[in-house]
Amino acid sequence: MKLGWLFTRGALASTLLAGLSVLAQAEQRIALVIGNSSYRPGYELRNPVADARAIAKNLSDLGFAVTVVMDSDLATAQRALDSFVPEGIAAEAALIYYAGHGAMIDGRSFMLPTDFSMSNFDEIDKEALATDRMLQTLSSTHAQVKMLLFDACRNNPLESRGATVIEKPEDAEARTEDMLIAFSTAQGMVALDGSGDHSPFAEGLINNLGKPDELSDIMRAVSLHVRERTEGRQTVWLENSLTKSFYFAAVSPASPPGKVTDLTPPEPDADIGVIFPQSSEELLSEADLAGKDSTTLRIARNEIFARNGRIFNDPALREHFGKFDWYRPLSYEPTLNAIEKKNVALIRQFEMTQSAPQAGFLFVDSDRRLLTAADLRGLSKAELRNARNEIYARRGRKFVRKEVSNYFKQFDWYRPQFGEVELTFIEAQNVALIQKFEKAP
16 A cells, blocks of 8 residues: 555645736635644644634635634544535635644545544544545635645654655645645655744745735745745645636725634533444444434544543533443553444444435445445446436536436536546546446346
């Protein structure tokens, strides 16, 4: 298995505005800002949350409606991405900033939520969020300008398991028109977290986003700042397919700041008890989980870890499980038995689809989970065709065949925009598997 380190202190940062007039009222601008600092001891980072807060304020002052996610678990990050697309449909600018840990495994890069605990890298898709999901999310907004900014962290939480500094990741291409991707350091290098209140890359963004310069000039100024602050040890790496000029500061000075919304993991009610007392000894079923809300699912998953003595960084989880006499915090990565692992995976599968569109999908999660042969057995040829095409329909593909187009037009989530669409690794794998079943006699 080829492993590598993805710079991930995440800075994903800002865009915008078509400059018909500097004083013209800005069109919609949206941003998702994620900052992860509170990893378990030895992996924690000092600056990402502070960096993310500062970037969020800068973007808000520039007219962005900003959603802020701090110290996120995987399901909350996915919920933020799901909400980002409908909010940003046809926006002038859509921007994602990520600060925190990340890793590159088998040529694919991932952001690591604060609760990651994979025992082996075969479980990476169940424990971390592939960065091509971020790119796909930006693409799906159909915004005029799309920006993804990563700020790499200083240490590697997977180094002891064989991870090394990355080479150029295949999914870090500016694959969509009018997309800019910025990494805080060049490929194969590790970024610095900074000795002050912010990382060098975050400092560069904070100092320059509000200047009345064109986007490319802003990024040059950020790059120069990083080079000077790190004495040449760090160079910003850019990929882009921009076709227009854009200005962060092209809003009227009289315009009100954009709204800043905090998205947090769902916290348990004070009176909630144990959800599934048997989940360490008996396999749960889909019927057991159907209809459960995100709070209940999160508690149900974590109570399996709590039963095995997990130490929780999240204050709400620590308080919740601390009220039970049986809870004995012993380890940040407790060992689970085979039944527990399967139950955790099933619960997380339900958590990851809480905010996804539901109507009309054969597989509501075929954009975020690898399908299996068991999922497809028993489906008719027509159902297989719909299962394959709904992957493309989710991305806004215009279908040539009228019957296919008419089928998806009945659903509110379908917004045809493109001829061909780009798929994530998971989506492409699922299409290939479905096609095998379609071709089978």
